[in-house]
Amino acid sequence: MATYYSEEHEWVLVEGDVATIGITKHAADQLGEIVFIEQKEAGDEFEKGDEIGVIESVKAASEIYAPLDGEVVEVNGDLEDNPGALNESPEGDAWIYKVKLANAAQLEELMDLDGYKALIG
Amino acid sequence: MSDAPKRTPLYDLHVELGGKMVDFAGWEMPVQYPMGIMGEHNHTRAKAGLFDVSHMGQVILRGENVGEKLETLCPQAYATLKEGKARYGFFTNEDGGIMDDLIVSNAGDHFFVVVNAGLRHQDIPHMEANLDGVEVTEIFDRALVAVQGPAAENVVGELCPAARDMKFMESIVADIAGVECRISRLGYTGEDGYEISIPEDKAIEVTRAFLAHDDCEPAGLGARDSLRLEAGLCLYGNDIDQSTSPVEASLGWAMQKRRKEEGGFPGAARIQKELAEGAAKKLVGIKPTGRAPARQHVEVQCLEGNTIGEITSGSFGPTVGGPVAMGYVSAGHGEPGEKVNLIIRGKAQPAAIVSLPFVQQNYKR
Numbered sequence: 001m002a003t004y005y006s007e008e009h010e011w012v013l014v015e016g017d018v019a020t021i022g023i024t025k026h027a028a029d030q031l032g033e034i035v036f037i038e039q040k041e042a043g044d045e046f047e048k049g050d051e052i053g054v055i056e057s058v059k060a061a062s063e064i065y066a067p068l069d070g071e072v073v074e075v076n077g078d079l080e081d082n083p084g085a086l087n088e089s090p091e092g093d094a095w096i097y098k099v100k101l102a103n104a105a106q107l108e109e110l111m112d113l114d115g116y117k118a119l120i121g
Numbered sequence: 122m123s124d125a126p127k128r129t130p131l132y133d134l135h136v137e138l139g140g141k142m143v144d145f146a147g148w149e150m151p152v153q154y155p156m157g158i159m160g161e162h163n164h165t166r167a168k169a170g171l172f173d174v175s176h177m178g179q180v181i182l183r184g185e186n187v188g189e190k191l192e193t194l195c196p197q198a199y200a201t202l203k204e205g206k207a208r209y210g211f212f213t214n215e216d217g218g219i220m221d222d223l224i225v226s227n228a229g230d231h232f233f234v235v236v237n238a239g240l241r242h243q244d245i246p247h248m249e250a251n252l253d254g255v256e257v258t259e260i261f262d263r264a265l266v267a268v269q270g271p272a273a274e275n276v277v278g279e280l281c282p283a284a285r286d287m288k289f290m291e292s293i294v295a296d297i298a299g300v301e302c303r304i305s306r307l308g309y310t311g312e313d314g315y316e317i318s319i320p321e322d323k324a325i326e327v328t329r330a331f332l333a334h335d336d337c338e339p340a341g342l343g344a345r346d347s348l349r350l351e352a353g354l355c356l357y358g359n360d361i362d363q364s365t366s367p368v369e370a371s372l373g374w375a376m377q378k379r380r381k382e383e384g385g386f387p388g389a390a391r392i393q394k395e396l397a398e399g400a401a402k403k404l405v406g407i408k409p410t411g412r413a414p415a416r417q418h419v420e421v422q423c424l425e426g427n428t429i430g431e432i433t434s435g436s437f438g439p440t441v442g443g444p445v446a447m448g449y450v451s452a453g454h455g456e457p458g459e460k461v462n463l464i465i466r467g468k469a470q471p472a473a474i475v476s477l478p479f480v481q482q483n484y485k486r
Contacts, residue, residue, distance in 0.1 A: 032153070032157065032158060032343075033157055033158060033159045035412070035414065035437040035444075036412050036413050036414060036437070036444075038413065038466070054466065056413070056414050056437070058158045058159060058343060058347060058436060058437050058439070059152070059158065059343060060416075061414070061416065080412070083412075
């Protein structure tokens, strides 16, 4: 098990060939109070950089970009009714997708925690 | 306006209170404090929020018959505005569009006008050029603070008992914590409250005195926007602009009967025609059925799939507990209850036309 971070402020927790993806606490704090999330469905495939969802705060809408290639195997459906969980527990209960990795080599393009901490200062 | 953003007399206090500062209309203003937009919004509806609105232009008009002269620029009855009273209005252009919206108060020996921050550079020359014999003076040395919410009367009244006896749209000069201020019972949140014009060197001191009240918390531009949207109040640049007429903007209530009948203001021909025959489009409340907020510029379609209009303001309404929006729909549409679709990120989302406001206004009449 290892956790990686993207420049788009997502965390990627890898267990075997499945990764759990969410947004970092830093991202949630920057977005402000989250009131809506639009998610893809299980079975949807995507490539790194694709838009895989939208998060809306009181202030504005922000896209979620795929940190790597994959296929959605599970969607956290609780977020639809309780988007505020993304502020309360963005790196815990409020994960967004579980995805099957299509290209594990892409993990090397992501950051570790120290690298991410350096990014956000 | 390429200069660095300007700071209001309350800037240091905003920073001390943890305000998240953003550039708004050329001013460095707090969009929110640590409480957050929703918390500040809810606190304002439940108790009292304090907003810095010093970025708005405060203007003094002195001369003979200022009210009558203002009537040549505005479709409001300012000639008959009584001393100590304030009235919402707008400058119209020759095409009947809205140049800016404003609040005019009759202060006895002068008129006091508050205009939008981003439009002072248009409005002041406009008044100077068209108000013959009127001295137009912009005030740069006063802060403007809004205390809004059901507890505003207690917050302001404990420091200035005379404020308790004021009614909605009344304006007085009185001391607050030993400082002479202009106090007006009005605001732009849909709640009871006051706007207080304070000499800049005392602005932080007086503001701290309000904030010392247990029920009063600072609130930023974010909460101000969601509060005014729920109250069905227009934001210049979003919901109204140079092309939209007051009739289209559903602002008929803000034009007094005599002015509507007599005309005599810029664009009267179009405005009177629209009053008689209806306008090509009108501003309405739009309530998305689902959870997705519909933002500015989202397309509005009728159920048959034809475009009938566009969202001009849209966000999440904390008091409503869901998304709220305003927008224009073309003539023949816009009856409360009408079902429409909003095209959000390419997908049609159901919504309904509703009566404004979303949240009942709570003024002290």
